Amino acid sequence: MQGPxxxxxxxxxxxxxxxxxxxxxxxxxxVADALLGPERQGAWKPLAEAYERLELSAAGYFTAWLDLLQLERPMESITRAGAAIPLRAGADALMDYxxxxxxxxxxxxxxxxAYVRPALQAAGLSSVDLSCNRLVEHPDGCQVLSAIDAGPCSRCLSCKAFHVRRARELGMRVIVVGDGASDLCGARLADVVIARGSLAEHCAREQIAYLPWQSLQDVVDAIGSSLEGDPA
Known part of the structure; x- marks a missing residue:
């Protein structure tokens, strides 16, 4: 971790x-709770917990997640549920800042x-640069592929370290904002990490310095404090 x-x-x-x-x-x-129905809500929790403990890769997680949902029309169902996902208060303000x-x-x-893009579109943030895994539907089922602009590592399908390395090659410095295990590879290489949840726990365990956050206004404030010499 470098300085401010x-x-x-x-x-x-x-x-x-x-x-x-x-x-x-x-x-x-x-999405899972919306599609599983009341009687099976939360059935995804053991998968999520194993993933956050670094015991399950992203590929393994999504294979099990799709098997759990057992959807006849996965793309259609997931996209429809994705459009109903609300963003956290302050998401648009963070992008504007x-x-x-x-x-x-x-x-x-x-x-x-399949769910990230509809959620961003519904929130009016579809123009923000996005990198995420791709759900591809085939006649005999679904396949989850890495993002076009990122590749896999031993745990991730679209490893965030790819973005950090590419930005560094362009002479940029990188601030990583996150809350979970999927952010850890990027956090290991970032100049500044703004973390909560299991990402904060992993950072503490690996002695990676980070700024804590609870709200997206906290994130704005943390970014501002990281920009030495400029008022937030």
């Missing part, structure tokens, strides 16, 4: 997680485009 970012002389990329960061709870959890400060901003998600 001087935004007067550095180009900066803010890499923002979607599930549990721009949303109150993970979009895949909300980054633009006003001249910061690059990218939503990097280990979730599925």
């Amino acid at each position: 970012i001087d935004s007067r002389s550095s180009r900066v990329l803010v890499l923002v997680d979607f599930d549990g960061t721009l949303t109150e709870s993970d979009g895949d959890f909300q 980054c633009r006003q400060r001249g910061l690059g901003v990218r939503i990097a998600s280990e979730g599925l485009d």
